[in-house]
Amino acid sequence: MGLPYFGETLQFYSQDPNVLFAAKQKRYGDVFKTHILGCPCVMLASPEGARFVLVTHADLFKPTYPKSKEKLIGPSALFFHQGQYHAQLRKLVQSSLSPEAIRKLIPDIEATAISSLELCAKQRVANTFEEMKKFSFEVGILSIFSQLNSSYKTELKKNYCIVDKGYNSFPTNLPGTAYQKATRARKRITQILSEIIRERKEKKLLEKDLLGHLLDYKDGNGQSLTEDQITDNIIGVLFAARDTTASVITWILKYLHDDHTLLEAVKNEQRMIFESNNRGMLPLTWAQSRNMPITSGVILESLRMASIISYTFREAVVDVQYNGYLIPKGWKVMPLFRSIHHNPEFFADPQKFNSSRFKVSPKPNTYMPFGNGVHACPGNELAKLEILILIHHLVTKYRWEVVESNDAIQYCPFPVPLHGLPAKFRKDQGHEVLK
Numbered sequence: 001m002g003l004p005y006f007g008e009t010l011q012f013y014s015q016d017p018n019v020l021f022a023a024k025q026k027r028y029g030d031v032f033k034t035h036i037l038g039c040p041c042v043m044l045a046s047p048e049g050a051r052f053v054l055v056t057h058a059d060l061f062k063p064t065y066p067k068s069k070e071k072l073i074g075p076s077a078l079f080f081h082q083g084q085y086h087a088q089l090r091k092l093v094q095s096s097l098s099p100e101a102i103r104k105l106i107p108d109i110e111a112t113a114i115s116s117l118e119l120c121a122k123q124r125v126a127n128t129f130e131e132m133k134k135f136s137f138e139v140g141i142l143s144i145f146s147q148l149n150s151s152y153k154t155e156l157k158k159n160y161c162i163v164d165k166g167y168n169s170f171p172t173n174l175p176g177t178a179y180q181k182a183t184r185a186r187k188r189i190t191q192i193l194s195e196i197i198r199e200r201k202e203k204k205l206l207e208k209d210l211l212g213h214l215l216d217y218k219d220g221n222g223q224s225l226t227e228d229q230i231t232d233n234i235i236g237v238l239f240a241a242r243d244t245t246a247s248v249i250t251w252i253l254k255y256l257h258d259d260h261t262l263l264e265a266v267k268n269e270q271r272m273i274f275e276s277n278n279r280g281m282l283p284l285t286w287a288q289s290r291n292m293p294i295t296s297g298v299i300l301e302s303l304r305m306a307s308i309i310s311y312t313f314r315e316a317v318v319d320v321q322y323n324g325y326l327i328p329k330g331w332k333v334m335p336l337f338r339s340i341h342h343n344p345e346f347f348a349d350p351q352k353f354n355s356s357r358f359k360v361s362p363k364p365n366t367y368m369p370f371g372n373g374v375h376a377c378p379g380n381e382l383a384k385l386e387i388l389i390l391i392h393h394l395v396t397k398y399r400w401e402v403v404e405s406n407d408a409i410q411y412c413p414f415p416v417p418l419h420g421l422p423a424k425f426r427k428d429q430g431h432e433v434l435k
C-alpha cells in the first residue's frame with residue numbers, strides 16, 4: 001500500500017504507471033492493492049477480474065470520478081451514473097451513434113477529413129495530436145448537431161479548449177487559475193447550448209442527431225429531460241469523443257510511419273478503393289468502409305498496442321467477495337486494460353506491432369479498448385469509421401514525415417507520442433487537383 005497517507009501516489013505520477021503495474025503484477029499476481037490519491041484501490045489485471053467488475057457484477061460497482069472533474073463536465077452526464085437514469089440516457093446516445101445513424105455522416109466526415117489534412121499540409125511542421133483533436137471535435141459536433149452554424153461552432157470550440165485545460169489542472173477557484181477559467185468557460189458553453197436548443201425548438205427542426213434524441217425524449221411519466229441534463233450529456237459526449245480518437249490516430253500515424261511495408265499494404269488497399277471511386281471523384285460508401293481489412297487490422301492493433309485508456313475506475317458500493325479476496329465497500333477498483341492487452345498469454349509477443357493477429361479473434365474478454373459491459377463505449381463504431389476515412393484520404397494523397405522520431409511517450413492524460421508527433425505533411429505529386 002506504499003507510504004502512510006501518500007500511498008503510492010508519487011510512484012503513480014512520477015513513473016510510467018504501466019511499469020508500476022507490471023512490477024506489482026509480477027510480484028503479487030493478477031489481483032493486488034495499492035493506495036492512490038488518498039484512496040485504497042484494488043487492481044485487477046485478469047480478463048476474469050475485469051469481466052466481474054464491468055459485466056457480471058457491474059451493479060456492485062459504481063463509476064467514480066473526482067468531484068472537481070464531474071463539475072466541469074456536468075454531473076448529469078451518463079458516465080457518472082448507473083441504474084435507470086444511466087440506461088435511459090445510454091439508449092439515446094446509442095441510437096444517435098448506431099450504424100444506421102453514422103453511415104449518413106460519411107460525406108460530412110469525408111469533407112472534414114479532407115480539410116483537416118489540408119490544414120496539416122499548410123503548416124511547416126504540424127502537431128499531429130493537436131490537429132487530430134480538431135478533426136475529432138468536428139466529427140463529435142456532426143454526431144451531436146448534424147450541421148451547426150459556424151459561429152456557434154467557433155464559440156463552442158474556444159470554450160471547450162479552456163474547459164479541457166482546466167480539467168487536468170489543480171482544482172481551485174482562485175482567480176486566474178486554469179480551473180477557475182474552465183469553470184467560467186463551462187458556464188459560457190451552457191449559454192451557447194441553450195441558444196442552440198432555443199433556435200432548434202423555434203424552427204421545429206426534427207433531426208435524428210444526439211440533440212434531436214435528447215430533446216424528443218420523454219420518460220414513462222411523459223417527463224422530458226431538463227436543459228442541464230441535455231447540456232451535461234452533450235459536453236460528456238464531446239469529452240469522451242475528442243482526445244481518445246485523436247490520440248489513437250496519432251499512434252496510427254506513428255506506427256505506419258515506422259513500418260514501410262505495412263504502410264505500403266495500407267496504401268495498396270486504399271488506392272484500390274480510390275481508383276474504383278473514379279480516382280476519388282466519388283464519395284466513399286458505407287460498404288467500402290466495412291471492407292478495408294488491412295487498415296482495420298492496423299486500427300485494432302494500434303488500439304491494443306497504445307491502450308490509450310489503460311484502465312478505468314469503479315468504486316465498490318458494498319463489501320464484495322471476488323475469487324477469495326474481500327473488496328471492502330468504498331474501495332476503488334481498477335480493471336487494467338493495458339496489462340491484459342500486453343499479456344503474452346493472450347497476445348503472443350505483445351510488444352510487437354502485428355496487425356495480422358486480429359485475423360483470429362482474441363480470446364473472450366481479453367480485448368477491451370472500448371471497455372466492456374454497461375458502460376462500454378457507444379462511440380466505438382463512429383471512432384473506427386472516422387479513423388478509416390481519415391486514413392483513406394491521408395494515404396491516397398499525402399506523405400508525412402515525422403520530425404522527432406523516437407519512442408518517447410507523453411501523458412495528456414492519454415499516452416501520445418512525445419510533443420504530439422510533430423510531422424511534415426505534403427501532398428503527393430499528382431494529387432493536387434483531386435477533390
Ligand code: HEM
Pocket residue numbers: 078079080090093097140143236237240241242244245248308309312313368369370371372374375376377378379380382383
Ligand atoms: C478511439 C476512440 C475511443 C476510445 C478508445 C474510447 C474508449 C472508451 C472506453 C474504454 C469507455 C468505457 C469507460 C469505462 O468503462 O469507464 C468509453 C465510454 C464512452 N465513450 Fe468512448 N472511446 C472512444 C471514442 C468515443 C467516441 C467517438 C464517442 C462519441 C461520439 C465516445 C463516447 C463515449 C461515451 C458517451 C462513453 C460513456 C458510456 C457510458 O458510461 O455508458 N467514445 N469509451
